Amino acid sequence: MSRTTRAQQEIRRFLDIGPVQVAELDLDDHVLRPGPGSPPVTPGEVFVLVRRAGRPIGTLLGQVPPGADPRSVLTERALALEEGEGHREDGWxxxxxxxxxxxxxxxxxxxxxxxxxxxxxxxxxxxxxxxxxxxxxxxxxxxxxxxxxxxxxxxxxxxxxxxxxxxxxxxxxxxxxxxxxxxxxxxxxxxxxxxxxxxxxxxxxxxxxxxxxxxxxxxxxxxxxxxxxxxxxxxxxxxxxxxxxxxxxxxxxxxxxxxxxxxxxxxxxxxxxxxxxxxxxxxxxxxxxxxxxxxxxxxxxxxxxxxxxxxxxxxxxxxxxxxxxxxxxxxxxxxxxxxxxxxxxxxxxxxxRPALLPAFLARLPRGLARARALTAVREAAGGGTPGAHDARAHPWPGRLSRLQRRGMLHGPLGYLRARRAVRAATVRRPG
Missing domain, CATH: 3.90.550.10 (Spore Coat Polysaccharide Biosynthesis Protein SpsA; Chain A)
Incomplete structure (x- = not known):
């Protein structure tokens, strides 16, 4: 498959992605609230922030069927999420x-x-x-x-x-x-x-x-x-x-x-x-x-x-x-x-801080190996837990990964250019 064909397929998949509602649900009062600036929740796909005593404890991606009560459906899902995740406390x-x-x-x-x-x-x-x-x-x-x-x-x-x-x-x-x-x-x-x-x-x-x-x-x-x-x-x-x-x-x-x-x-x-x-x-x-x-x-x-x-x-x-x-x-x-x-x-x-260079070089081999593994996961079509916050329900387009790698090549040169520009602006600045 040519790169052009792959790019066209990625764009078609991208355009097929539908909107998702945003809401929040506190398990203390079981009140479902729309996200900031959002309308009340209706049947359809909903991204929900789950809270306990006002504090965020997780998110879920839920589907509310036509005719169903969004609060009831999403509360049931949220309680299951809390049971699986637990409310994390650590002294802080x-x-x-x-x-x-x-x-x-x-x-x-x-x-x-x-x-x-x-x-x-x-x-x-x-x-x-x-x-x-x-x-x-x-x-x-x-x-x-x-x-x-x-x-x-x-x-x-x-x-x-x-x-x-x-x-x-x-x-x-x-x-x-x-x-x-x-x-x-x-x-x-x-x-x-x-x-x-x-x-x-x-x-x-x-x-x-x-x-x-x-x-x-x-x-x-x-x-x-x-x-x-x-x-x-x-x-x-x-x-x-x-x-x-x-x-x-x-x-x-x-x-x-x-x-x-x-x-x-x-x-x-x-x-x-x-x-x-x-x-x-x-x-x-x-x-x-x-x-x-x-x-x-x-x-x-x-x-x-x-x-x-x-x-x-x-x-x-x-x-x-x-x-x-x-x-x-x-x-x-x-x-x-x-x-x-x-x-x-x-x-x-x-x-x-050039004194940090030895520490950076010593950590680099293991760091690169981990980065390659994470990149492979992100570019995969699946991965993640269905309904979880980072579900990866949609494949990450290869073009975006390639652009990120190009950006990484540009970064050091871009920084040096920016450094010169800041120095020039400082010289020109009055006072």
Whole structure:
């Protein structure tokens, strides 16, 4: 079969993917609620977040037959899920009993005022007792973001303008303005769960050695083939088991630790102890969206913090709902950017901390073997447990895998180009 024929088949399969409803169900009250911005659930396929006492414990993909009651059908499935998974507790459950530290939420944005408003509304509804919000307007070409903040949010949101493009540059500008013990970062295309900030920051009060925390990211909508395909392969979620990554006790299942930073979390849901992030120099400004590196800024931050001996905590109880990209072209750009960001951040780590090179090379053979195994699984037509979050019900297109590999080849060169561009912009910058 020719590559053209395979590509045509992949596109046809992609276009055949139907929409999936998004909902959530708490097993304490058995109330089925639509996902953020979604209509009430009707018969059909439904992606359900299952909670217990408000906390996420898992997801399921359920089919509600015509004429059936969605709540009854999905509750039965959810109870079976809980019985199989169990409610995981690990002593950190007590962390939320400790008052969370004062926090600042930094949101970098560029020309997406409509999405930003939705995100800010959810952030202002947080139950955290002491926090502020900083919006960083990155290389704006219009006054839309400033006008939105000044018109609707001026009393509760601080506005900053960062003229140099790049997500890491914008995050560093926000970091410089922080006056709190913890700084959290999220994106302008999320809806934050009301307890997100409390759950994300409370672990810092419980563990003085904690340098970073990350949380759960689930889809806000699954209305297009691109959104459904991405989420069927796990999306941005990192599971429902809380986990602490400790450089003093490297995980046996992560042969490249701490360089497998993509396993720890994502930039749409992360927080750092402010003094720790500042001590490592913040994010590398030559990484991230908006630069030739295309990504990797969050991964760079994770590794730098771990390499300094601080722990990283992943907690599924800190939830944001993410609006995934909607089209095939979006997925192509995302696949290429993910590959580029991966090798760009590794290049950035080794350029800025060359002392880490021996450790990286020593871990590389086992890490590559594991990566090949995971890639083979992802490209397979099956895999995963039917109905589970990462069910992989739809084959991952070979073109997206190829684009990711091309991006990986581009990453180091893209990083070096971005590094030169940042230096040039810094020289030109007034003051």
């Amino acid at each position: 459950d007590r962390a939320v009993a400790v008052p969370p530290p004062r926090a600042t939420v930094v949101v970098a944005t560029r020309e997406r005022a409509d999405r930003l408003a939705r995100a800010l509304d959810s952030l202002l509804a947080q139950d955290h007792p002491r926090f502020e919000i900083v919006v960083v307007d990155n290389a704006p070409v219009t006054g839309g973001t400033r006008e939105l903040v000044e018109r609707k949010y001026a009393e509760r949101v601080r506005y900053l303008c960062e003229p140099v493009p790049g997500l890491a540059v914008a995050h560093n500008a926000g970091l410089a303005a922080v006056r709190s013990e913890v700084v959290a970062f999220t994106d302008d295309d999320v809806v934050a769960d009301p307890r997100w900030l409390t759950e994300l920051t409370a672990p810092f009060a419980a563990d003085p050695a904690l340098g970073c925390a990350t949380g759960l990211i689930l889809p806000a909508r699954l209305g297009t083939p691109a959104q459904v395909l991405l989420e069927s392969h796990g999306g941005f979620a990192k599971g429902f088991a809380p986990r602490t990554y400790d450089p003093e006790d490297p995980p046996a299942d992560e042969p490249l630790f701490p360089f497998t930073a993509g396993r720890f979390g994502s930039g749409a849901n992360m927080a750092f102890r402010t003094e720790v992030l500042r001590a490592v120099g913040g994010f590398d400004p030559a990484t991230g969206a908006g630069t030739a590196a295309r990504g990797g800024d969050d991964l760079y931050g994770f590794v730098r913090v771990l390499a300094q001996g601080h722990r990283l905590r992943y907690t599924p109880w800190a939830l944001v709902w993410h609006h995934h990209r909607e089209t095939w072209r979006d997925l192509e750009a995302q696949a290429y950017g993910y590959g580029a960001g991966l090798t760009a951040y590794l290049t950035a780590i080794l350029v800025n």
